[in-house]
Each structure stands twice: as C-alpha cells, then as structure tokens.
Amino acid sequence: MGNGTSRLYSALTKTLDGSPAAQHPEYLVAPDPEQLEPIDPKELLEECRAVLHTRPPRFQRGFVDLRADGPSSSHAPIRVMQWNILAQALGEGKDNFVQCPLEALKWEERKCLILEEILAYQPDILCLQEVDHYFDTFRPLLGRLGYQGTFLPKPWSPCLDVEHNNGPDGCALFFLQNRFKLVNSANIRLTAMTLKTNQVAIAQTLECKESSRRFCIAVTHLKARTGWERFRSAQGCDLLQNLQNITQGAKIPLIVCGDFNAEPTEEVYRHFASSSLNLNSAYKLLSADGQSEPPYTTWKIRTSGESRHTLDYIWYSKRALSVRSALALLTEEQIGPNRLPSFNYPSDHLSLVCDFSFNEEP
Ligand SMILES: NC(=O)C1=CN([C@@H]2O[C@H](COP(=O)(O)OP(=O)(O)OC[C@H]3O[C@@H](n4cnc5c(N)ncnc54)[C@H](OP(=O)(O)O)[C@@H]3O)[C@@H](O)[C@H]2O)C=CC1
Numbered sequence: 325m326g327n328g329t330s331r332l333y334s335a336l337t338k339t340l341d342g343s344p345a346a347q348h349p350e351y352l353v354a355p356d357p358e359q360l361e362p363i364d365p366k367e368l369l370e371e372c373r374a375v376l377h378t379r380p381p382r383f384q385r386g387f388v389d390l391r392a393d394g395p396s397s398s399h400a401p402i403r404v405m406q407w408n409i410l411a412q413a414l415g416e417g418k419d420n421f422v423q424c425p426l427e428a429l430k431w432e433e434r435k436c437l438i439l440e441e442i443l444a445y446q447p448d449i450l451c452l453q454e455v456d457h458y459f460d461t462f463r464p465l466l467g468r469l470g471y472q473g474t475f476l477p478k479p480w481s482p483c484l485d486v487e488h489n490n491g492p493d494g495c496a497l498f499f500l501q502n503r504f505k506l507v508n509s510a511n512i513r514l515t516a517m518t519l520k521t522n523q524v525a526i527a528q529t530l531e532c533k534e535s536s537r538r539f540c541i542a543v544t545h546l547k548a549r550t551g552w553e554r555f556r557s558a559q560g561c562d563l564l565q566n567l568q569n570i571t572q573g574a575k576i577p578l579i580v581c582g583d584f585n586a587e588p589t590e591e592v593y594r595h596f597a598s599s600s601l602n603l604n605s606a607y608k609l610l611s612a613d614g615q616s617e618p619p620y621t622t623w624k625i626r627t628s629g630e631s632r633h634t635l636d637y638i639w640y641s642k643r644a645l646s647v648r649s650a651l652a653l654l655t656e657e658q659i660g661p662n663r664l665p666s667f668n669y670p671s672d673h674l675s676l677v678c679d680f681s682f683n684e685e686p
C-alpha cells in the first residue's frame with residue numbers, strides 16, 4: 325500500500341469507526357467536509373475494492389445511447405443518479421430479506437459497495453433515499469469528492485425503532501460544486517389531504533456553471549406498502565404543487581428523482597405523467613416503443629414472498645431536456661435466485677442513472 329493509499333485508508337477508516345459518534349448520536353454530528361482534504365476518486369475506488377476483495381465482483385451494466393437525430397448540445401451532459409440505497413437499520417432490523425444473510429449487510433463492507441457504485445458512474449447529481457449514514461459517511465466522503473450535500477430526515481423514521489440505529493433515514497441530494505451553483509433550496513414535508521405526513525422531499529434550483537442554464541432537481545421517497553395508494557397519490561399532488569411554485573409554473577426545467585413506492589398503474593404515477601409540468605419518465609426510453617417502464621427497479625424476497633416491482637423513477641421536463649443515455653438495469657441472471665440485496669449488490673433497489681442535455685432554447 326503506497327503512501328497516498330494509506331493516507332486515504334486512514335481517512336476512510338476514520339470516517340467509518342472513529343467519528344465523534346461514540347459520544348453523540350451520529351446524525352447530530354456534522355463535520356464540515358470543506359475542512360477535509362480532497363480525495364482522488366480513483367484512490368477511494370481502489371480502497372473500496374480492497375475492503376471488498378472477498379466478495380464477488382460487482383455487476384457490469386452498460387449505458388444505452390438514446391440520442392435522437394438532431395443537433396446536440398455542445399455542453400457536457402448532466403449525469404443524474406437516483407438510488408434508494410437501503411437504510412442500514414431497516415436492512416438489518418425491519419426489512420426481513422430472508423434470502424440475504426446478515427453478513428452481506430455488514431455496514432463496513434456494504435458502505436463500500438454503495439461508494440463503488442457511485443464512483444463507477446460518477447454522477448454530477450445524486451438523489452438518494454433511505455440514507456441513515458449521512459453525517460458520518462456520505463457527507464464527509466462525498467464532500468471530499470467535491471459534492472455539496474443536503475439531507476432531510478423523515479420526521480418519524482422507522483429506523484429509530486431499530487436497536488443500535490444510526491439515526492433517522494431520509495432523502496439526500498448531492499451535486500458537484502465545480503459544475504453547479506446552488507440558487508435556492510427547499511425542504512418539503514409532504515402533506516396528504518392537508519395532513520402532515522412522514523415523507524419528505526428536497527427541491528433545489530441549480531445553475532450550470534458552464535452554460536448558465538438553470539434547472540430544478542428534486543428527490544423524494546413516498547409512503548410504502550399496499551393499501552396506501554390514495555395516500556401516495558395525495559403526497560404526489562402536494563409535491564407537484566410545490567414543484568409548480570418552485571419552477572414558476574414550469575418555466576424552470578425540472579428533474580424529479582424518487583422511490584415513489586408506486587407501480588406505473590397507480591394514480592400517483594398518472595398524476596406525474598399528465599401534470600402541466602410536462603414530465604416524461606426517463607427509463608421508459610429504454611423500452612422498444614419508448615412507452616413502457618422497465619419490468620422492475622426493486623426485487624427482493626421477504627417472509628411474505630418474492631417482491632418484484634417498478635417503483636423508482638427519474639422524471640424530466642420533456643420540452644427543455646433530452647435523455648442522451650441511460651444505464652441498463654441488471655438482468656434476472658445478474659440478480660440471481662436470491663434476489664437483492666446480496667454480497668455483490670448493496671440495496672434492494674437498483675440505481676437509475678441518466679445523462680441529460682438541454683434542448684436548444686426556442
Ligand atoms: N412515533 C410515532 O408517533 C410515529 C412513528 N412512526 C414510525 O414510522 C414507521 C412508519 O413510517 P413510514 O414512513 O410511514 O413508513 P413506510 O410505510 O413508508 O415504510 C418505511 C420503510 O419500510 C420499508 N418497507 C416497505 N415494505 C416493507 C415491508 N413489507 N416490510 C418491511 N419494510 C418495508 C420501506 O422501504 P421501500 O420504500 O424500499 O419499500 C420504507 O423505507 C412506523 O413503523 C413507526 O415506526 C410513524 C409515524 C408516527
């Protein structure tokens with residue numbers, strides 16, 4: 325191990341084990357990432373691979389080129405990653421993934437699988453759900469990789485019911501500071517028919533430093549489980565209303581990432597598909613006719629049986645933005661008979677990654 329690597333390794337292990345969390349609840353401890361030295365992503369990736377050396381190799385996924393003919397923007401595309409990373413407390417204490425051994429969920433290693441996935445695709449913007457290691461892991465490490473982060477915990481996170489939890493889970497939004505300037509940021513507690521709910525969203529307006537173009541990026545995680553379809557629909561309406569205001573009535577282009585906990589047949593999906601914000605769902609573009617969502621974005625086995633659903637989406641303003649490419653999903657063979665999470669994939673949800681470019685202004 326060279327000097328650089330050992331310096332990095334000590335920084336990584338410090339982030340893992342030596343945080344001040346021994347004295348304080350970790351989610352209340354917020355080290356300033358700007359005071360930490362930058363990390364070279366290649367070095368961190370090597371470090372993660374060293375930690376994961378006993379595990380099977382990570383799955384290979386390719387980007388599918390979706391560019392239509394016509395003039396393409398000269399500016400670098402904006403890469404957006406949407407991912408429910410699985411809260412550590414929920415994975416170990418609540419989710420009941422009966423085919424996934426607890427050993428596969430050990431945080432010290434699973435954390436490296438999550439980082440490896442992020443480092444493999446190097447998104448410009450990261451939209452995460454079920455984050456319960458923001459202050460001790462993702463904010464300091466991603467901060468040192470050049471990201472600015474925002475975290476919004478759920479008001480009554482189910483993680484807090486789990487013994488030895490690491491604080492509440494919530495949504496997190498990260499963007500690369502060398503690419504974007506933050507114009508404004510809104511933390512939203514979603515309502516359902518005027519009632520305050522346990523679900524949240526973050527919406528930020530960013531300005532591209534290269535092109536000076538502005539857009540809004542939002543992340544959310546709607547209420548889970550069957551029987552809550554009308555509740556999700558109401559939460560979706562509230563989010564759309566908030567986004568109408570933030571985008572000044574669809575004047576500012578919009579990207580909305582989320583675990584909607586809703587199949588495309590649900591009302592909340594229809595609200596998003598038919599909203600006056602003029603949104604399209606990016607992953608539909610991977611289908612032959614461009615009209616069908618993927619067959620699954622989450623696939624797990626619980627005590628109640630196998631659960632394979634399409635719940636995660638990246639919505640975008642179809643007039644202002646184009647999807648240049650999207651990361652293919654894992655195949656059934658790659659996922660394997662025990663489904664997710666597993667020794668080589670850290671979450672029960674797949675990451676979705678898209679490259680966007682702005683359309684020419686009319
Ligand atoms: N103290 C209080 O007054 C209150 C406490 N609470 C706590 O919050 C919890 C509910 O919070 P809420 O936000 O509504 O939770 P949700 O119903 O939205 O689910 C919470 C998490 O559970 C996961 N999940 C979904 N299906 C299952 C399943 N079948 N088995 C296990 N886990 C599953 C979801 O993951 P995914 O999205 O990946 O499917 C999600 O992250 C309660 O259990 C309670 O602990 C809530 C309100 C008030």
Ligand SMILES: [Mg+2]
Nearest residue numbers: 410411414454
């Ligand atoms: Mg979950």
